[in-house]
Amino acid sequence: MNVKVEKQFQVSAFFTFFLIHSSQTGVGILNFQSQVIKHAEQDAWISLIITWAATHIILYIIFKLLGGGTNDLVAVHQYCFGKAIGSIMSVMALVYFWLASLTVLRAYIEVIQIWVYPSIKTWQLCIVFLLTFYYIISSGFRSLTGFSFWGVILPAFLFFLIYFPLMHANYIYLLPAFSHSLSELFFSSKGYALLFLGFEWILMYYPFLKSSNNRDISKWAYLGNIYTLIVYLIITLISFLYFNQEVLQHLPWPTLMMVKIVKFSFLERFEYVFIFIWLLVIISPICISLWACTRIVKRTFSIPPKATLLFLLIAEMIVSVYLQEFKSVDYLVNFTSNVGIGFVYVYLPLLLIIKWIKNHFMKNRLNKI
């Protein structure tokens, strides 16, 4: 059942690090604080570590799913459920992947409309973005890998900006530490889950990773996940130190608010620059997920990927234009986050159990014959 991908389309295992990390970071990083501070308050950073640990386990499960003859999601589905039901399950996964891409795109468009160009119409931005994304995705997985690599390296200099909020940091805000119950911590970790979603696309691009053994890829994947943890930990701590909890609960975009105070002798309002550079960061989650969609369609129905891509992009545009209000975008984000949590943290472990049962039966049947 293994899919064979030609060597010229593959990328080396080392890039798994960047693919995992870059598909996790999207627009969520700009406004996650109000979600996570509700329950665990100043202890939310512990919730972050809990979410990271859960993600690590899911990554382990994913590599278990991808081993043993089934090296992508479509193959796993067909193995577990047979051709017909397997295809239906793959289409469900496609819908979720598409939703994830749509959410990042719509949220970024909203950030642009609110922060930079208040008068620009959604459809205008949509057309520009979709043309760009069509060009990027249609140039193949290797180019996407390039974006995920440079989308991590180039914006890395933005880290130096933490100097500015740190100047106003108030260390008292983190105290008292460890003062929340487990259930509160878990509720906050659910808020963090959206930030970690995205790594599951490895289910589709796994055959495109060049490696002698499975270990090599999983090692880089775990490291990528750890890097994501570090990035989020820094941003969480900085925003907790900079804002007090009351403010943070009602602030729509705390990360951008922190960037706003950055000032140079030749440059003010640094959040403009930040938002524009953020385009490089969101290219990976949007494009890799859409690429994974086209891959699912190609694997299950053998429809040419470019046609699928065009269809999916136009669908994204229609839905984006339809979601006009701030509230509906918020609803979309919450909906996707719930679907994603369901898919990743509930469905994937179940799938592994089903695979094990199936393996067991297959073995028994073989023994009987």
Place this chain on the structure above:
Amino acid sequence: MIKEKNNLNPTENQTPAEIVKRAKKSSDFKEIQKNVSGVQIFILYFTSLIDHKTMEHVFLPYINECEKKTGQAFDINQFKNSLPLEDIIRTKEATEIEEKIHQGYVLIQFENNLDDFLLVNVNNLSKGIRESNETENEFNVIGPKLGFVESLDTNILLLRTKVKSPLLTTEEIVMGTLSKTRVMIVYLDGITNEQHIENVKKRLSEIDFDIIFDTSALVQLIKGNSYTPFPLYFSSERLDRISYSLTSGQVVIFSDGSPYAVSGPTTIFDFFLSSEDYYYNWIIGSFFRFTRILAIIFSIFSSAIYVAVMTFHYEVVPADLLGPLIESRANVPFPPLLEVLFLEMTIELLREAGARLPTKVGQTLGIVGGIVIGQAAVMAALTSNILLIIVALAALASFTTPAIVMSNTIRILRFPFIIMSSFLGGLGIMIGFAVLLCHLFKLKSFDTPYMVPLHPFRSNSLADSIIRSPYDKLNKRPDFLRPKDKIKYSPKESNKKKEDINDE
């Protein structure tokens, strides 16, 4: 759509007699009849192609001598062996005869044996070719000034004097249906990857073209992807630069009549290295290279950023700086886009006019254009002072690229960015940047990624890209060229320990 080859091609399937007949239509084709040992011989040649000195002092006197000897019976082989010239071919092939008489060979036909011909080389191909081989377009302050000339043989001689290695291998093919240009593929046998050599040969053999004017024209014909403003193959007239790419494992293509050699597979960084970087100390060399790369980034983005800031994001300019900006733009009646396009086009005009004019007039033009027009445009309130500074600096910055082909690309790249920024401001610039990156990621030069070592990322090849490392770190050939011998030279480990204070 593939066009059928013309079957009525007059140069195919012809006899030697027909060739001679056609050649005789040209007024510079001469025929001399002599009688040697009782056999009538015809000496046929293009008088414009041969070396008259050899003809008059060696060849004809010898024939005259033969005429006097009447005793012996005539024998072609003996005649061939006793001719006092080095390159004599005995042939019956019509195509070979046709090819050679156009290269300055003398054709000798014998009355008693009409099928057999002798071809004697008395050509003078260096006739009419410039002598001076100083590099004119790629200038260096220090380092050798030797460059290539229009003669292929001279170029190969220059290369062989630089690289006196037995590994240096040349392969010749003749290209161009009308020009019959000699094209030479040069590589280091046993070091350059065979895949590249095969690839070059395959792509060259696929070309069907009439006249090969220059190697740079040849390169456009072998390009895999013609929808790109980027040069996919490196062309240089500098001997040291081409020897360097040869030793790092690239294939070099020469063609007769062109002072430019082309090397490939190349990466984008090849266009930003000047051979001068290697003549300075590595710290200074790295600094220059870094400056150059910064200059290119500045050159591409500066005018676009000006348009974006002036049209959409004047908030990002601090208040103290905004004052002078507004003041200089106060009287300009155009939107920033038109203002920038007007100035950019002026600079393009100056550059184009400067390139077409003779050197001495060109300098005057620079002064007239740069100072007079620029000053007058500001005085007439057509542009702002600050924009004039930005555009002039950007133009200056674009000329720091050592390869002229790349500097042209950079100048063109600015316009899409300017237009994008006038539509969408900073977002437009970033979208343009993303599309540019994607385009670069897709490009390939002889099936090798163009953006290597940046994409796919190769940390071990970074030693000679953005910075120029010291020579003992540069002893490896770049990995992406997949050379068969990875080590160029092995520097000796210095035995000296690091010195402590006053260590005796």
